[in-house]
Amino acid sequence: MITTYAEALRFIHGRDQFKKAPTLRRMRHFMELLGNPQEHLKMIHVAGTNGKGSTVAFLRDLLMAAGNTVGTFTSPFITRFNERISCDGQPISDAELIDLVNRVQPIVQQLDAELAEKGPTEFEIDTALMFCYFATHPVDVVVVEVGLGGLYDSTNIITPMVSVITTIGMDHMKILGDTIPKIAAQKAGIIKPNVPVVCGRLSPDALAVMDRTAAEKHTQVVALARDFQVTNQPEAQWGERFTYQYGTLKLTHLQIDLLGAYQIDNAATALSAFVTYQRLQGLSTTTATLRRGLAHTAWPGRFERLNNQPLIAIDGAHNEPAMVELAQLLRQHFATNDVYIVLAVLADKQYGQMVQTLLTVPNVHLIVTQFSGPGKRSAATPTELEAAAAQSERMTMAPNWPAALKQALGTMSAEDLLLLTGSLYFISEVRHYFKDAPAEN
The missing domain is CATH 3.40.1190.10 (Mur-like, catalytic domain)
Structure with missing residues (x-):
């Protein structure tokens, strides 16, 4: 029982x-x-x-x-x-x-x-x-x-x-x-x-x-x-x-x-x-x-605003087709802003293509990191993600996403966008942090 x-x-x-x-x-x-x-x-x-x-x-x-x-x-x-x-x-x-x-x-x-x-x-x-x-x-x-x-x-x-x-x-x-x-x-x-x-x-x-x-x-x-x-x-x-x-x-x-x-x-x-x-x-x-x-209609985790000044959003894009759509969204709505993206991806995804797709947006600055991953599925490491981008000058690494968040907030201006994305499981962790939701045991 x-x-x-x-x-x-x-x-x-x-x-x-x-x-x-x-x-x-x-x-x-x-x-x-x-x-x-x-x-x-x-x-x-x-x-x-x-x-x-x-x-x-x-x-x-x-x-x-x-x-x-x-x-x-x-x-x-x-x-x-x-x-x-x-x-x-x-x-x-x-x-x-x-x-x-x-x-x-x-x-x-x-x-x-x-x-x-x-x-x-x-x-x-x-x-x-x-x-x-x-x-x-x-x-x-x-x-x-x-x-x-x-x-x-x-x-x-x-x-x-x-x-x-x-x-x-x-x-x-x-x-x-x-x-x-x-x-x-x-x-x-x-x-x-x-x-x-x-x-x-x-x-x-x-x-x-x-x-x-x-x-x-x-x-x-x-x-x-x-x-x-x-x-x-x-x-x-x-x-x-x-x-x-x-x-x-x-x-x-x-x-x-x-x-x-x-x-x-x-x-x-x-x-x-x-x-x-x-x-x-x-x-x-x-x-x-x-x-x-x-x-x-509202749907948590789908380009959801967590903060207005500076603008911080999360998005559950977790595969290459979703990254293509996300890149198009950024070109359409945020072409005049610098966009700082904290990216964490599961290891079983096409993370190389996902990284490359985001870097096709010229005003994107990418910080690659990792999160714990759900159950038995692991996240790609920052080193793996960085290697996928062939050492782009618009990309840096952080050991974990709180460190990546701190790095982005210390660099961006009030007019820029900070976006955390790469996995629905990842943004669930992030949303807990911002919304101060009660943790599950």
């Missing part, structure tokens, strides 16, 4: 993170033993290389603006584990998490005994906790974010109302494949028979995989830049402004508080998924509701 929050976290985080067997048999058996709680939920499923979390946030706020109660399942967390399972943006309580773990733990022990070394992984347990929670705490709809890939992700035992695929890029290549079509095929694994699919901005070869898979499943893909369109309307203030058109629905001067052209794509993808969901329900929504939902 687990009685404390710390014990509940130790049980969850003590599990293996990955099992090599590409199958959902274990997850389906796990859910059968729990009574298949997922079968009683109305869901929207969100996969993609980048943009999943922001798209979930936009979808949540659009659905809430239309009067729904909305559950969300996201990963990783930024401040506390409880964020991963939320209702209307509010994380579940510590007591609720303890109750859930006590419900699931005996089944996990049973499977450990049955399956020897092949019992449920940490993420499978996270997913099971979420399904059990929303089965006993009903909401109108649950927006479920895929953990990794799609085809064999533990969330992929569901039949959602709408499937969403945000972006396809080179990440987790050892697991998902080393080409865009191979990775796209893994993401397309969430496409279900007769379930409509909404895609973000995909390359032609990735979109071709989606169209082909959808045709096999007797459904259709609605894709950004083909079936719905956005036009950036540059905004002088913080945030982005854009027009949106999907069929006869046209909206101008839509405003979001998240920064970056890719956030326009995420908002538009969420908006198209929301419109699709509403049509399936036989419901319509006022344009005022759509505007309010998008304008309200």
Whole structure:
């Protein structure tokens, strides 16, 4: 019997993170033993290389603006584990998490005994906790974010109302494949028979995989830049402004508080998924509701301001496609500022390319450092990161990120930008420091 929050976290985080067997048999058996709680939920499923979390946030706020109660399942967390399972943006309580773990733990022990070394992984347990929670705490709809890939992700035992695929890029290549079509095929694994699919901005070869898979499943893909369109309307203030058109629905001067052209794509993808969901329900929504939902959206760790003077921000860009987008954001919004970037990256990422991409922005000064890394995954060392840049004069090293932060603040002026980025796990550490959040045991 687990009685404390710390014990509940130790049980969850003590599990293996990955099992090599590409199958959902274990997850389906796990859910059968729990009574298949997922079968009683109305869901929207969100996969993609980048943009999943922001798209979930936009979808949540659009659905809430239309009067729904909305559950969300996201990963990783930024401040506390409880964020991963939320209702209307509010994380579940510590007591609720303890109750859930006590419900699931005996089944996990049973499977450990049955399956020897092949019992449920940490993420499978996270997913099971979420399904059990929303089965006993009903909401109108649950927006479920895929953990990794799609085809064999533990969330992929569901039949959602709408499937969403945000972006396809080179990440987790050892697991998902080393080409865009191979990775796209893994993401397309969430496409279900007769379930409509909404895609973000995909390359032609990735979109071709989606169209082909959808045709096999007797459904259709609605894709950004083909079936719905956005036009950036540059905004002088913080945030982005854009027009949106999907069929006869046209909206101008839509405003979001998240920064970056890719956030326009995420908002538009969420908006198209929301419109699709509403049509399936036989419901319509006022344009005022759509505007309010998008304008309200905030998502911690996505170019989030932590301080105004000097301007300090964190961003969870954690792979090469995200760094390309981040570099473009810096060129668009901060071309007249010096930009000091504190970078810490996990060792299993393409950190060499990430460093080189950031250094293509001429006003960037890079301080490479490291952080502790989650679980068994280690961070790239500052020496490894520096070697990737071929000794750029705009790059220095620091032994740890507090030292890098001190170095940047001692060099920059009040008009400059300080950005800490490279990993969602890294910025979680940073956000704790700035927000003075209660530490988890």
